[in-house]
Amino acid sequence: MRITVRSLSSFIVLVLLFCANSALGQNANPLEGNGRAIYAGAALFRAQCATCHGADAKGISSIDAPDLTLMWAERQRSAQEVYAIIRDGVPGSIMPPHGLTDTELWMLVAYLQDAAVSGVIGLPEGDVNHGEQLFTQHCAECHRAKGVGGALGPNLSVITKRRSLEALTTSVREPSALIGRGYKPLTLVTGSDEELQGVLKSEDAFSLQLLDRNQRLRAFMKSDLRSLQRDDESLMPAFSSAQLSDDELIDILNYLDSP
């Protein structure tokens, strides 16, 4: 191959741009969108991170390892922040620091940027008014949207901007498949023999706070409890397609997605 002066100078310009970008752009990943970096980052991820975060980076709820495809939209993480978390770990959790090179760290960030989910893309059109009715009938008891509804489940106001259609469908059809932090189901019996079911809001070695099924926030000392059981079944009922058809679900999502 003959290297012409022209191709050499455009190469130098590229290198200069690359350096300027990494020196100036505090929050920018110099490897963002770079196909080879994404590929290498994915391989590193499978080797070093997948045991905890899952092969698809969608998290493993039983060990509280978060879904890394949602952190960009949900927690507005910047590339620089994610870089620092991977390098330094999260003190007080099982997320370890990683002794990786600068390039390896940016490759991982590039992979995670590529895997980012930014919400429902191409939501099929549906009937917003019908969706509102269905939401009121089936969901509002536990979920808030557009300022009304319960608090046993997460607020769904911007859910279509945060999760993919596939992920939302799974949440509705198989709610127990992945239960997020703040919604872990719990059954306990109090010192006065009252049996309560709810979601665990917070906990330390001695006490816990539970939002019970009637959506009252209750605090307990663990030593006062007769029993405490962590359940695998979500408090959200699974909606089969016989109970809520795919079209009806699309109507609900259109309602949630509407301004």
Ligand code: HEC
């Ligand atoms: C031993 C299990 C484990 C391993 C291995 C692990 N993580 Fe984590 N990671 C966690 C846990 C648990 C958290 C949640 C920490 C917290 O906030 O309490 C976490 C948090 C994170 C976060 C912050 C997410 C957010 O939204 O705040 C990022 C980013 C992350 N991990 C990336 C990685 C990458 C990349 C690797 C591999 C290089 C990796 N982790 C390896 C368990 C692990």
Ligand code: HEC
């Ligand atoms: C009896 C209460 C209850 C009802 C009724 C209910 N949910 Fe839920 N929902 C929950 C709880 C609790 C969670 C959190 C635990 C989990 O993910 O399973 C949840 C989680 C979800 C999530 C995941 C949210 C996230 O942040 O990822 C979606 C989506 C959802 N529900 C949609 C619906 C829809 C749509 C309906 C009505 C068709 C509905 N839910 C009815 C209690 C309920």
